[in-house]
Amino acid sequence: MDEPSVLDYLKAKLTFWKKSNFELARGGEEVQPREEYPVSAGEEKQETRPILLGLPWPILLPVGLALVAQFFLEPPNRSGLPAALFYGAAALAGGIAAWKGWLSLAEGQPEVTVLDHLNYRRTAALTGFLGLMASFLLFGHNRFNPINLTVWLYSLGALVVAFAQPLPVPDWKALGQRLQLWLKNPAIALRLSGWGALLVVVALVLAYFRFYDLNRLPMNMVSDHAEKLLDVGDVLHGQFKIFFERNTGREAFQFYWTALMALIFKTGISFLSLKIGTVIVGVVTLIYIFRLGHELGGKWVALYALFFAGIAYWPNIISRIGLRFPLYPFCVAPVMYYLLRGLRRGYRNDFIWAGLWLGLGLHGYTASRIVPALVIVAVVLYSIHSQSAGRRRQALVWGAIVLFIAFAVFIPLFRYALENPQMFNYRSLTRVADIEHPLPGNPVNIFFSNTWNALRMFFWSNGDVWVHSIPYRPALDVITAALFFLGLVLLLVRYLQKRHWRDLFLLLSIPVLLLPSILSLAFPNENPNLNRTAGAYVPVFLIVALGFDALVRSLYNRVLSRQGKRAVILTGVVLAVATVSTNYQLFFVEYRKNFDQSAWNTAEMGEVMRAFTHSVGTPESVYVVGYPYWVDTRLVAINAGYPEINPELMPEQIPTTRVNPGAKMFMVNPADEQAIALLKEIYPEGWMRRYSSEVQGKDFLLFFVPAMEDSLP
Structure with missing residues (x-):
């Protein structure tokens, strides 16, 4: 074999992403082949392809084109046509890269083929049914009291016991032996991996974004805050309502939750009590977004989903404003998590958890009433795809369990809705129908127009409501929007290739969760807005995380030199820091300034x-x-x-x-x-x-x- 020339050596060094099996010998040493990069578990080794100009263009091009496209859509100077052309090119480039395997999404957790025999405990089920009927009769006059609460909670507990699968029994003997051994020589060893260190850093950044200057950002309330605090005052003065009828009617969760915050933190009936409650709700939502990320793509996707959802201006405003808005994603995130995990592994307790969270969410924010439809969409999609083979009957029962448990939690509101249907449905009907305002046109045309406006809010305009947005700017920043677009393209291509129901569900969940805003037929100018669409940010930031992970991981696995891998890591860090900086500017500077100038002091x-x-x-x-x-x-x-x-x-x-x-x-x-x-x-x-x-x-x-x-x- 011919000896490599100096030109060959230079070519090898300049095209660092290619695998080179030789090095120039030093001092007469024998040239050894280079070791191949170990591919992470569950991921196929990809063939390294020649790429022009020393850069992995097939991977970088879709993201670059999407970034340029979104720059054209940033206010105040927008250019729709160039943006559409660049986004079209990004879709084409991304689709080709995904189809060829140059850009690939992380795989979700593996399917578990466990058959549920659908057995249940009859005595507990009968007790639960009877208790549920009794609690329905007792929940009259729009009041919680010790008797109806006790009967209701007992019936819920009985129903959970009736349908739950047995939990694994711990090996107490082995645990006792391990404890005895530890007590003889007690020691605590703490180890922090690189991923763990990044998680700590991300958590600190998120804590800053969610809690910094909470008392002053935002500083001033609007009239809706006054109405809510008056309801909180009713709770603290002993009026334990099921549905609060002030200000056209609201579900009860926030008022009891805020009253609890006021008592725990000694903040009284104040704006700060409202904000503490909603920020904590937002943090719980982030935890479930993290868990969803792990379910859909492993620990790195989980970390990226937590990061992007935690620092983005949209979820931060929704969490800090002190209104009921974050209760919508607070319902969506855990329901999606337990539903997806349950359908993957066939464990019935996951569906019970999904039902409990769904029922709780129905006591939170009116927009959450669309979430039962999301459950139905998930079960139907699962049932018509090959992943449900042998478990389709069980899937229908699991879906029924989710909805039944949710209904059991919803029983107090169900009783109120039957007694006061007009008040219970007033907020929804004033938007969907012509109760308060005549429809401004053909409802079908308005629906499709609203759908278009809602679907493009991530890239174009999030509406004109200054209380919970920066009017007329995209719901996502430039980098996040580009990654979201990339994730959408990759998900669509992977679904066409593999036909996995979960990919299609993730795509369809967004329009479903946008429906509370889309269905504002009587007031189409209220669509889109960041409050009634807030549940959609759960799948949106999961897709952003999948897109970012695909970009970084595909680049990292296609370069073999240390310098190339460091460059990939640096690229990821630069994108993350730029995203933090952009969202800091959007929330802590632009939103604050706009809000202060719009609200009375x-x-x-x-x-x-x-x-x-x-x-x-x-x-x-x-x-x-x-x-x-x-x-x-x-x-x-x-x-x-x-x-x-x-x-x-x-x-x-x-x-x-x-x-x-x-x-x-x-x-x-x-x-x-x-x-x-x-x-x-x-x-x-x-x-x-x-x-x-x-x-x-x-x-x-x-x-x-x-x-x-x-x-x-």
Whole structure:
């Protein structure tokens, strides 16, 4: 065989992704073949292909094209046509790369072929059924009480016992022996792998994004917060409702949960209590997204899903705003996890868990009422694919168990819905039908238009609601959107190749979970929005994680030199850091600025009210003079720590305040010249000053009136 030339050597070094079986000998040493890169378990070794210009273009090209496409869609200067062309090219390049095996998705957990004989405990089932019927009869008058709660919880426990499969019995003897051996020589050894260290870093980053400056971001409430805090106050004062009818009706979970937060953290009836509760709900959702990632692609996909969902601006806003919105993904994530895991391994207890979470979710946010449809879609897709061979009958029973257990948890609301169908369905029907507003056109046309707008929200516009979004920007940042698009293409190609039901389910789950927004037929301008679509961010960020993992892993496994592998790792780190930086800017800078400029500064007004009542005044001697489209006066009192009062005073009522002899303070809109003149006329001894807000354009006037005895000569 001919000796390699210097030119051959240079070619080998420049094309580092190719396998080279020779090195230039040093000092007469024999040239040894290079060892092949060990391929990770469960992954086929891929053939290394020649790639132009020293870079693995078939892998990089789809991502690069998608990034360029999304840059064209970033506000304020958008170009739809170039973006469509680049995304089309990215789809073609990604499809070819996936079909050829250059880009490949991680494999999910292996299927387990265990047959469920569908046996159950008859006595426990009968007890559960009877208890469920009794609790239905007891849940009248829209109230929880010790009797109906006890009967209901007992019936739930009996039903779980009736249908659950036995848990593995621990080997207590072996455990005791191990404990005795450890007690003789107690020692704790802590080991942290590279993956574990990354998990710790990701957890710290997520903790920052979710909890940093929670008291001030966002700072001000809107009227919906006032309604919720009044309901929390009802709970703390002993009104244990099943359905809270204030503000067109809301399910109960958030109010009991927030009351618990207020008691545990001593934060009272406050915005902070709402935000603590919703942030914790968001963290639980992240845990289940992590578990879903592991189910769908292993520990690296789990880590990436946790990271991208944790730092993205969309889930952060939904979790921090203090409204019911995060209860939708809070329902979706665990239901999807137990459903997918249960269908994979045929373990009935997973379906019981899915039913319990689904039932709990139905007590949370109205949008969660679409999740039973997601369960049905999953069971149907599983049943018509080859992975269900020999278990199709069992799959139908498992799906029925999910829905039945969920119904059992839903029983209190079911009783209320039968007694008060109009109130229970009011929020939904005002959007789907013409109860409140006539449909603006043909409902079929509106539906398909809404569907298109909702499906493109990830790349184009997430709606115009400033409370929980940055209006008119894409729901995803540039990098995440490109990875999401890549993941979609790869999932579609893999489904066409392997026909695995789980890939199709992941794709179809997104439009299903967008339906609460799409079905806003009477108010199509409300679609899309980030609150009624929040459940969809669960599969969205799973697909983002699959796309990122496919990119990094495919690159890593196709380069053989250490320098090349370091370059791949560096590329992944750069993408991750850029994503963190972008979402930090979106949430902590742009969203904060836009929110502060859009919301009235009731927090500052509340601080002024608190200071006045702690010095010379009382809560009853503080007045906020009403003015069109100004502050919700209830929020001023809530921020001051007085949720039980409303300091609102209309201008024509100003003269009535003379009966109060104590010191008084009036808060006035600077544009309300009529109220200013009236105050000066009635209280010539008073004085006025302007409060300079932290936010430009949010100043307000303070008019102080001394106590009557203080004004005497």
